[in-house]
Each structure stands twice: as structure tokens, then as C-alpha cells.
């Protein structure tokens with residue numbers, strides 16, 4: 109076994125919780141933006157709340173990342189792959205923060221009330237009412253969401269490449285079963 | 299994990315392992331977006347069906363394209379406040395921006411008595427608990443589901459050569475949808491008033507009023523004119539007579555409507571706007587709408603928003619009516635498309651909406 113240190117437990121929890129949320133948001137997003145069916149209203153409401161939750165978690169996560177640097181990549185990883193990994197991770201952070209802000213901003217520019225949860229709590233607008241801006245941001249929201257989905261696919265493939273082809277401990281460093289970490293030992297299932 | 303001997307088949311399996319998960323994610327994404335299910339009714343298909351009947355008019359609403367902005371206030375009288383906690387229904391006055399329009403996607407269509415007229419309203423209380431609505435002057439909606447609406451658009455769009463709907467296509471729609479006969483007949487024989495000012499506009503769709511204690515009541519509502527209702531007299535020679543008339547009316551005196559809320563009786567269909575409700579249902583007069591201003595859509599306050607019927611305050615919720623969901627989705631899509639386009643000057647121009655010397659005299 110090659111010696112790659114593991115991510116800390118809070119980092120791993122944030123990673124997996126957000127992974128599920130973001131994948132769900134991408135699927136809900138393209139589904140609701142194409143449907144005229146009976147789930148529309150509820151899905152859009154869910155999309156808004158989960159999207160804002162992702163924004164909050166992403167900022168927490170950014171703070172956590174700056175505070176506790178992640179384990180370094182294996183020494184023998186080719187430099188192109190290292191650069192690709194770092195660049196895609198930065199872009200993932202950017203999108204996790206910018207995409208929900210664009211969602212919030214576009215509804216502000218469109219003059220829509222923006223309920224956070226149920227109907228009683230409204231988010232304040234973060235941009236002035238401007239229909240041209242609304243149309244532009246609505247396009248940007250789609251564009252960035254598709255870019256995020258592409259990155260997620262590449263990210264999953266790269267993780268599996270580390271785990272199954274290179275077997276260099278990088279995938280294991282994010283899974284919730286790292287020997288060197290006594291905390292995850294307890295919840296270790298297999 | 300043991301280190302396997304690097305057999306060729308083992309390595310193929312591992313590579314399969316690498317691509318399988320991304321592949322299934324891609325498939326679910328494509329499925330969710332409707333790209334694998336061409337038969338599923340999408341927002342794009344709905345807007346295409348609307349556009350088929352009217353052609354492409356950049357910058358205009360994809361339905362109810364010819365219109366004019368209005369402004370005023372709504373004054374709740376508190377009578378409905380035991381049924382709904384919405385702030386707009388409490389006693390008090392809230393500012394209103396609205397729009398009168400003709401149904402259909404043609405922004406330059408000629409006014410005519412039998413064309414469906416609409417009123418759209420945005421009630422804006424100070425706590426930002428907005429109520430938006432788009433309401434029509436027909437007694438019931440011609441269809442009960444989004445699919446039926448889509449199919450009706452395709453059946454009723456005007457033929458390119460004759461400019462009229464193809465009677466054969468319309469007949470085929472009627473025979474394949476016998477359950478919509480009563481609604482179409484009711485719409486066909488409705489009384490027609492002289493203009494926008496003396497018309498009654500109805501929600502058609504049902505909603506739920508939610509009281510402070512959580513009790514839900516299914517309702518529909520109508521804006522009933524305070525102005526006396528006059529019979530229709532033809533104006534074949536004036537392309538915009540309905541709009542000219544309402545501009546003149548508002549410049550002469552404020553126009554008023556009563557918000558009449560109808561409570562569903564036991565036999566009423568909540569989730570189907572093509573079914574009328576019983577005449578015996580309880581009605582509540584919940585307040586009065588007063589319109590005092592009117593102006594062209596060009597840079598007007600009703601242009602840069604959409605009157606999405608699911609923009610509702612706390613205290614009003616959508617019913618299970620499937621048309622409401624399709625409307626919310628289609629209005630957002632229409633609002634998105636038109637806001638990114640550069641419109642031509644609207645039929646009801648800024649010059650038309652300035653008060654005439656005549657109206658100014660009458661007002662003072």
C-alpha cells in the first residue's frame with residue numbers, strides 16, 4: 109500500500125454530503141427545467157432551498173480547506189495529472205459557490221420573490237430588477253450547471269482511475285475507511 | 299485489498315469499472331432532462347405549440363401577446379381573512395401593477411368582441427408576500443390537462459394559407475376529446491361585454507386558502523366589474539378599439555372590480571379547470587381593485603415580470619390542478635426567452651396611452 113494520508117473526517121463528511129446534494133441538484137435541475145408536470149412547483153422550491161444550502165456548505169468547506177490543507181497527491185503522479193487535478197478542484201469550488209449565487213441573482217433580476225423554505229421566509233434580492241440581466245443569468249445558470257456536471261463526471265472517472273487503475277491510495281483517502289484514522293475505524297463497515 | 303496479477307482481462311474489467319459509474323450518471327442526466335424520452339411533454343414542446351399558432355414575435359409574451367400595463371391598488375376588506383392569512387386579504391390597501399391583454403400569441407392582432415380578454419395582477423404588500431394572477435374572461439378553461447392544452451394549440455392554430463384554423467383538425471380534436479364538449483360549449487355561448495372595463499375575469503384554476511390554524515379551503519375567484527356591464531357593439535373598422543376604449547376609460551375615471559371568492563362545494567371538481575362549479579357555492583366579497591393608471595407595455599412596469607400564477611403569498615397555495623404547474627413552468631420559459639430578445643414597438647404604443655385632451659377635460 110502506498111502511503112497517502114487521508115482527508116480529515118469533517119472534510120470527508122462535507123465531501124460526501126455535498127456530492128449527493130450536487131448530483132441531486134443537477135438531476136432535479138434539468139428535470140424541472142424541462143417538465144410541465146405536476147412536480148414542478150415542489151421541485152423548484154426544493155431546488156432553491158438545497159441550492160442555498162450548498163452555497164452555505166461550500167463556504168464552510170472553503171474555510172475548512174484553507175484551514176486544513178488536503179493530503180498531497182502521490183509523488184509519482186505525472187505533472188499533467190497533478191495540474192489537471194488542482195485546476196479541476198479549484199473550478200469545482202468556484203462553481204459550488206457561483207452557481208447558487210447565479211440562481212439567486214437571476215431570480216432577483218427577474219423580479220421574482222425568492223422563498224427560502226415554505227412561503228414565509230423570503231430571501232432578499234441580491235441584484236436589481238432587470239429583465240435583460242435575468243435572461244442572461246438564466247442562460248449562465250444553465251451553462252455553468254452543464255459545466256459542473258461535466259466536471260463531476262471527469263472527477264468521478266478520475267477518482268475511479270486512481271482507485272482501480274493506479275491504486276495509489278488517492279480514492280481511499282476520501283472514502284470513509286482509512287486505517288490510519290482512528291475515528292473512522294469505528295464506523296468502518298466492511 | 300491484494301495486488302492482483304496484471305492479467306489482460308483483469309485490466310479490462312478495471313477500466314470498465316472506471317467508466318461505468320460516469321456512464322450511468324450521464325444516462326440519468328439525459329433521462330432527467332427529457333432527452334431520452336421524446337414523447338414526454340416538455341416546456342420547449344409547449345412553447346413550440348404556442349408559437350405554431352402565432353409565429354415568432356421576438357420580445358413579446360408567447361401567449362396574451364397584445365396588451366397594456368395598468369396600475370392602481372387593491373383594498374382588502376378582511377372578509378376572507380378567516381379563510382386565508384395572506385396579508386393582501388387583510389383589511390388594507392396594497393399597490394398593484396397589472397396588464398390587460400388579448401389571448402393568443404399575436405402581438406398585432408385586431409381587437410374583436412369574441413377574442414378572450416385577460417387581466418393580470420401583481421399585488422404587492424409591504425412585507426413582500428406578493429400575489430400574482432392571470433385571469434381570463436371565460437367561464438371555464440377549454441382543457442383540463444397540459445397535454446390537452448398542447449394538443450388544442452396544435453389543432454387550433456391558423457392555417458398559413460387561409461389564416462383560419464383548419465376545421466377538420468379542430469373537429470378531430472373535438473371527437474377525440476368528447477369530455478371537453480361541455481366546456482367548449484359553455485365558452486362558445488358566454489355573454490360578451492363591451493370592453494375590458496365591464497368584463498368579469500376568472501381564475502379558472504383552483505387554489506387553496508390556508509387559514510392561521512392551517513385549515514385549507516379550495517377556492518376560485520373572479521374580478522367582477524363595479525362599472526355597469528354594457529352589451530357589445532361592433533367596431534369592425536378600428537383595429538385597437540378595445541384598448542383605445544380602456545385607455546379612455548381609465549383616463550376619465552378610476553375603474554373598479556370586486557374580488558369575489560367562491561368556496562368549493564362538495565360536488566365541485568378542484569383539480570380540473572374545464573369543469574364549472576355549482577351556482578350555489580358560497581361567495582365572499584374580499585375587497586376592491588381600483589385601477590387609475592394605464593401605459594404602454596414599452597418599458598412599462600408590467601413588461602419586465604411574468605404573472606406566474608404560482609407566485610403566491612403565505613396563506614394561498616396551489617391546488618392539485620395540473621394546469622397550474624404547466625403555467626408556472628411555461629410562463630418562466632416565455633419570460634426568459636422574451637427578456638433576451640429585442641421587441642418591436644407594441645401595438646398599444648406610448649402615444650396611444652397618453653391622455654387625450656378630451657379625457658383630461660372630463661377628469662378635471
Ligand code: HEM
Nearest residue numbers: 133134137138140141156159160162207208211212250253
Ligand atoms: C449548486 C447549486 C445549483 C445547481 C447544481 C443547479 C443546477 C441547475 C440546473 C442543472 C438547472 C437546469 C438548467 C437547464 O436545463 O436549463 C437549473 C435550473 C434552475 N435553477 Fe438551479 N442550480 C443550483 C442552485 C440554484 C439556486 C440557489 C437557485 C435559486 C435560488 C436556482 C434556481 C434555478 C431556477 C429558477 C432554474 C430554472 C427552472 C426552470 O427553468 O423551470 N438554482 N439549476
Ligand code: HEM
Nearest residue numbers: 359361362397416418432433447501502604624628632633
Ligand atoms: C397549460 C395551460 C397554459 C399555458 C401553457 C399558458 C401559457 C401562457 C404563456 C406562455 C403566457 C405568457 C407569459 C409571459 O410571457 O409572461 C401566458 C400568459 C397569460 N395566461 Fe396563460 N397559459 C395557460 C393557461 C392559462 C389559464 C388557465 C389562464 C387563466 C385562468 C391563463 C391566463 C393567462 C393570462 C391572463 C396571461 C397574460 C398575463 C399577462 O398579461 O402578462 N393561462 N400564458
